[in-house]
Amino acid sequence: LAKTTQPISMDSYEGQEVNITCSHNNIATNDYITWYQQFPSQGPRFIIQGYKTKVTNEVASLFIPADRKSSTLSLPRVSLSDTAVYYCLVGARDSSYKLIFGSGTRLLVRP
């Protein structure tokens, strides 16, 4: 299982770009990197997923270096509603079905 390490918390201000990095040194060849967002009293919500290089969707970008030992979730121009816990999850169905979440990063966006 690829263990993940993320900062416990981050602070930002509205309109800023936020980058959250996740370390996963023992990522396996078949593993994908997935990020989830969780608001209080809700289940986590899928944000973005990638295998290598860069992936971008309507809400975020995911940067993965060539060695894949880390990944960075980039949230452009955050708003107060982006205050949440962000989880990095590394795994694949064929490597392990125990998709184990790390501790997550608690992002606080201030006005």
Place this chain on the structure above:
Amino acid sequence: GAGVSQSPSNKVTEKGKDVELRCDPISGHTALYWYRQSLGQGLEFLIYFQGNSAPDKSGLPSDRFSAERTGGSVSTLTIQRTQQEDSAVYLCASSLVGIGGEKLFFGSGTQLSVL
């Protein structure tokens, strides 16, 4: 339904009673996961189903916990002789494996309070 449905949304029980938590996954999703989340904490993996089978039950915290899935759809998590430390949010997720990696879709959870 459109998403993963869990019931009840809240359950208050007395210590020593049994409880059943239900999860209705998204139609067509063959994989189903149960997680537990204590207040302010991360997600603790409990069990995974592929179809009706659970390959590994070692994530369940104790033998008071059991889970089953029938017809490749609805799953039930049962906690016998509940203890106060069982109080938590129990989250269910189903997943779709397609091009790319696995994506989990979570329900809103069942908030269990053991008095």
